[in-house]
Amino acid sequence: MSKRILIADDEQNIVISIEFLLRREGFEVLVASDGEEALAKVRAERPDLVLLDVMMPRMNGFDVCQALRADPDLGGTRILMLTAKGRDTEVSKGLGLGADGYMTKPFSTKELLAEVRKLLGM
Amino acid sequence: MLEAPVVVTVALVYLGLLFAVAWWGDKRADQGRSIIANPTIYALSMAVYCTTWTFYGSVGRAAVSGIGFLPVYLGPTLVMALGWFLLLKMVRIVKANRITSIADFISSRYGKSHRLGGLVTIIAVLGIIPYIALQLKAVSGTVSLLLSYPDIVMPDRSATMSVAADMSFYIALILAAFTIVFGTRHLDATERHEGMVAAIAFESSVKLVAFVTVGVFVTYGMYDGFGDIFEHIATHPELRRLVTAIPSGQGYTGWFSLIILSGLAVLFLPRQFQVAVVENVNEAHLKRAAWLFPLYLLLINVFVLPIALGGLLHFSGQAVDADTFVLTLPMSQRQQGLTLLVFIGGLSAGTGMVIVETIALSTMVCNDLVMPLLLRRKAAALEERKDLSGLLLAIRRGAIVVILLLGYLYFRLAGEAYALVAIGLISFSAVAQFAPAIIGGMYWRGGTRAGALAGLSAGFLVWGYTLLLPSFAKSGWLPADFLTQGLFGSELLRPQQLFGLTGMDEISHCLFWSSLANIGAYLGVSLLRPPLAAEATQATLFVDALKETGPVGAALWRGRAQVSDLRELVGRFLGPTRTEAAFAAFARRRGGKGAALEADAQLVQFAESLLAGAIGSASARVMVASVAKEEPLSLEEVMHILDEASQLRTYSRELERKSRELTAATRELQDANARLQELDKVKDDIMSSVTHELRTPLTSIRAFSELLRDDPKMHLADRERFLGLIVSETERLTRLINQTLDLAKIESGRADWNGCELDLKEVVEQSVAATSQLFREKGAHVELDLPDNLPLILADRDRLVQVMLNLLSNAVKFLPPGSGRVHVVLRALAEGLEVSVADNGPGIRAEDQALIFEKFRQVGDTMTAKPSGTGLGLPISRRIVEHFGGRLWVESAPGEGATFRFTLPYAGPAEPAAVAGNPA
Amino acid sequence: MQRRILAGDRLIATFxxxxxxxxxxxxxxxxxxxxxxxxxxxxxxxxxxxxLVVGLMAWAIERRIS
Known part of the structure; x- marks a missing residue:
């Protein structure tokens, strides 16, 4: 059974590229373009991994992360934060809120795949 | 033949030439190209020291006393070695305090005292008038001699000659006219006379050339050089004593006294003070003059003894006065040209002395005698006269005529009497009385007004009793008993053996007793009490004249005065034009602080010094006091200020300079820092946002690029799609960078703005045309409502197009596809033109309306996904509009579209007619 | 400065x-x-x-001290 991954990002082109990348590697891909939609899709579709952009309209990545970790039903969902702000404070804030990994934009597709596989235990 | 018309013509032509030189000198001075700004001219002008008493008299004295005439020139030589110190200090003091004469100098030093100035003037006039008489005698005597050419007939002065027939009377009048023209030509009554100095220097050259020519003629023409003359003497035992010894009547004491007296005279004779100190244009000239002037004295004396001896040998047994040898020797050889040259030389010596001395004395009489009396007695009458510069000149001219007529009168009375012959040294002794007050005043702070008055009075009285009155007695104007029996028949009071002092010549005798009385009284009385505040102030200005210091004087004045009052007061004495110019120059020097109504201490001082240049320091003080309410400082306060001044003196100037530099540097740093901080803030804001905004497109570009790279077998359609996305993300990056830089420029104030008057309608039409393709692609419709003939606005055309393009492209982004409508309206309001761009898009929530104008804040909608802009368009637009004085804002409600509006003020004042005619 | 002091001293000496x-x-x-x-x-x-005195004065004043 292929792993299910949700891409939550408001940048359409980034979504397109990651979606193409992950599909090619055989993952099942879901897409959300803002924080609320992402939260809703996680609850509805139960993906194994969420690639979570920090700067999103309606609800930012930190809030989404916090909401996900507050829901005991979703304890198995891995969270990989993606952000364009690479400051240390942001990294520690994300990890402090319960994210499992953190990647700074722009990232290498290989590294992203490696991180995804690591988080999914593959 | 030297007929009377020839002599008179030559004399008048020469005087005309002098006038031409003076006129030229004044003209050049007016043009700012001074001809006297030259150390040689300055040294030559000092040679006014050599009068007819030198030109003719030296030979006469040498014929009687051998080398006894020389100390009169050795003294000045020695003093000039110190001139670099003494004269330099005097020049500094005179310039700093605008002192006009030696009377002014003394009066100013001791607290600007009218009484002291008056006393000095009286001593000077009494001492100098006989000296002027001597010049008249010499000039008229030589004219008479010439008229009998080639016979040598000593002039016979019979007392019966009427004034009208007396040539010297006319000479006096001509000289008076000349002096008036030379000395009071300027209407501004200032103290300096460049033309006169030029003429005096010219005269000094003439008299030196004339005398040396005669000397060479006598020594090498009539005899066979120095050796030959002295050999001849060997056969005349009665002449040998002249060249072998200090004259017995004089002795070493007399010799020494003469050196001292002449050394003082070369500083303090009014004419010497005038040319050496008052007329000095550049203190650097003192240096070269310090040795050139003694050299001049040396040269003019080299041939004195040969001429005297030659004359004695040649005219042996004849009744020819030795005082005339300079002229009669060439006459005896029938040297017409040389005779005329000598006459001109003598005329130069006489006129030069008379002109300068009379100018100096008239200034003293006007400023230190007449003005104080006028100020005291007729203050009310003076008040009524608007312009007093004419009165000042009239007083000076009157004084010149009176002084010369007094000189003539003395000459008529004295005739050939002893009192005239000996007057040179008597005059020297009179002006030597100024020495303690002046030299003491320049180097000792303790001298007081009372001390100076006592010293001068005592010295003057002793001089009169031991030298002047005896000369009267020797002339037969006083009973001879006075000399031999003493006053009241008291032996102790014999004027030339005062208190039984014998063994001295009369000059040494007078010098000793008058110095004792003068210096004793000056020191003694000064030591009785401490100086008053005014005296201490002036003492500091004089004693510290050579120290590098700021204007201490201004610190010592406290009070209130109106600028307009000062200006009017100065204007009355100097004339309004010169006053305006002087005040304006002063304001410029102080950096344009001239507009205040209330005068500060520096301006009051400046006004006083301006006045001092015209009417003397004491009168200037009185006049300024009449318009300024001075709060007198106590002595303690003065001493306190002076102490502070002296403590700070060494460093004050340096500190002032440093502090000025520091202030300037600090201001620059503050400006730079403020600019940097502003830039820094802008940079910080932008940097944090920019890094985020840059990373976003870079993320896509990198991801797509790696996908393409890693998958060579990718479908062509995907490949093309990804490449297209890469290109558009690159374009987005470029746009972002450009707009970031643009905004940074605008915010830091470094943007280029090309403001011009323009028609806003044109700008709107141009922008709509440029975006028509965008609207067509989205199937949208644009409506325009743009009235004609609206007033112009002042702005940068390209920047406004940028704003319009931004608003229009923003609108396009949010328009519903196919049914979009944009309405662009231009209308005139009272405060300016307004443009509105209304769309029928989704609208903007009230809470987001402020956010969209912030940098990188885009308000998107889930449904429409993120807008493709940079988030900088609206912030830039708003800043552009605000730069030209307008406003940019949005009106919207969700679901009802958004209307962006901006206003821009009219180029000129608002035109209501245009507004009223606006169809919108 | 030094030069002026020296020239001044020479003038005083000449005096x-x-x-x-x-x-x-x-x-x-x-x-x-x-x-x-x-x-x-x-x-x-x-x-x-x-x-001699005039010459000394001229020397003191005009001489350039190198």
């Missing part, structure tokens, strides 16, 4: 030299019936001393 040369007792040494190249001694002496 003192002149005072000595022009007065008793040095003057009295030459006050005798002798002649130098036909010129009376005292006359020659005074003018020579005078020229």
């Amino acid at each position: 003192l030299i002149g005072c000595v040369l022009f007065n008793y007792p040095l003057l009295s040494l030459f006050d005798r019936p002798l002649a130098l190249f036909g010129v009376p001694l005292i006359y020659a002496y005074v003018f020579a001393a005078w020229a």
Whole structure:
């Protein structure tokens, strides 16, 4: 059974590229373009991994992360934060809120795949 | 033949030439190209020291006393070695305090005292008038001699000659006219006379050339050089004593006294003070003059003894006065040209002395005698006269005529009497009385007004009793008993053996007793009490004249005065034009602080010094006091200020300079820092946002690029799609960078703005045309409502197009596809033109309306996904509009579209007619 | 500054030299019936001393101190 991954990002082109990348590697891909939609899709579709952009309209990545970790039903969902702000404070804030990994934009597709596989235990 | 018309013509032509030189000198001075700004001219002008008493008299004295005439020139030589110190200090003091004469100098030093100035003037006039008489005698005597050419007939002065027939009377009048023209030509009554100095220097050259020519003629023409003359003497035992010894009547004491007296005279004779100190244009000239002037004295004396001896040998047994040898020797050889040259030389010596001395004395009489009396007695009458510069000149001219007529009168009375012959040294002794007050005043702070008055009075009285009155007695104007029996028949009071002092010549005798009385009284009385505040102030200005210091004087004045009052007061004495110019120059020097109504201490001082240049320091003080309410400082306060001044003196100037530099540097740093901080803030804001905004497109570009790279077998359609996305993300990056830089420029104030008057309608039409393709692609419709003939606005055309393009492209982004409508309206309001761009898009929530104008804040909608802009368009637009004085804002409600509006003020004042005619 | 002080000191020295040369007792040494190249001694002496003083002054003032 292929792993299910949700891409939550408001940048359409980034979504397109990651979606193409992950599909090619055989993952099942879901897409959300803002924080609320992402939260809703996680609850509805139960993906194994969420690639979570920090700067999103309606609800930012930190809030989404916090909401996900507050829901005991979703304890198995891995969270990989993606952000364009690479400051240390942001990294520690994300990890402090319960994210499992953190990647700074722009990232290498290989590294992203490696991180995804690591988080999914593959 | 030297007929009377020839002599008179030559004399008048020469005087005309002098006038031409003076006129030229004044003209050049007016043009700012001074001809006297030259150390040689300055040294030559000092040679006014050599009068007819030198030109003719030296030979006469040498014929009687051998080398006894020389100390009169050795003294000045020695003093000039110190001139670099003494004269330099005097020049500094005179310039700093605008002192006009030696009377002014003394009066100013001791607290600007009218009484002291008056006393000095009286001593000077009494001492100098006989000296002027001597010049008249010499000039008229030589004219008479010439008229009998080639016979040598000593002039016979019979007392019966009427004034009208007396040539010297006319000479006096001509000289008076000349002096008036030379000395009071300027209407501004200032103290300096460049033309006169030029003429005096010219005269000094003439008299030196004339005398040396005669000397060479006598020594090498009539005899066979120095050796030959002295050999001849060997056969005349009665002449040998002249060249072998200090004259017995004089002795070493007399010799020494003469050196001292002449050394003082070369500083303090009014004419010497005038040319050496008052007329000095550049203190650097003192240096070269310090040795050139003694050299001049040396040269003019080299041939004195040969001429005297030659004359004695040649005219042996004849009744020819030795005082005339300079002229009669060439006459005896029938040297017409040389005779005329000598006459001109003598005329130069006489006129030069008379002109300068009379100018100096008239200034003293006007400023230190007449003005104080006028100020005291007729203050009310003076008040009524608007312009007093004419009165000042009239007083000076009157004084010149009176002084010369007094000189003539003395000459008529004295005739050939002893009192005239000996007057040179008597005059020297009179002006030597100024020495303690002046030299003491320049180097000792303790001298007081009372001390100076006592010293001068005592010295003057002793001089009169031991030298002047005896000369009267020797002339037969006083009973001879006075000399031999003493006053009241008291032996102790014999004027030339005062208190039984014998063994001295009369000059040494007078010098000793008058110095004792003068210096004793000056020191003694000064030591009785401490100086008053005014005296201490002036003492500091004089004693510290050579120290590098700021204007201490201004610190010592406290009070209130109106600028307009000062200006009017100065204007009355100097004339309004010169006053305006002087005040304006002063304001410029102080950096344009001239507009205040209330005068500060520096301006009051400046006004006083301006006045001092015209009417003397004491009168200037009185006049300024009449318009300024001075709060007198106590002595303690003065001493306190002076102490502070002296403590700070060494460093004050340096500190002032440093502090000025520091202030300037600090201001620059503050400006730079403020600019940097502003830039820094802008940079910080932008940097944090920019890094985020840059990373976003870079993320896509990198991801797509790696996908393409890693998958060579990718479908062509995907490949093309990804490449297209890469290109558009690159374009987005470029746009972002450009707009970031643009905004940074605008915010830091470094943007280029090309403001011009323009028609806003044109700008709107141009922008709509440029975006028509965008609207067509989205199937949208644009409506325009743009009235004609609206007033112009002042702005940068390209920047406004940028704003319009931004608003229009923003609108396009949010328009519903196919049914979009944009309405662009231009209308005139009272405060300016307004443009509105209304769309029928989704609208903007009230809470987001402020956010969209912030940098990188885009308000998107889930449904429409993120807008493709940079988030900088609206912030830039708003800043552009605000730069030209307008406003940019949005009106919207969700679901009802958004209307962006901006206003821009009219180029000129608002035109209501245009507004009223606006169809919108 | 140094130069001006030196020139000033030289002028003062010249003044003192002149005072000595022009007065008793040095003057009295030459006050005798002798002649130098036909010129009376005292006359020659005074003018020579005078020229010396003027020359010293010119030297003190005009000389450039390197």
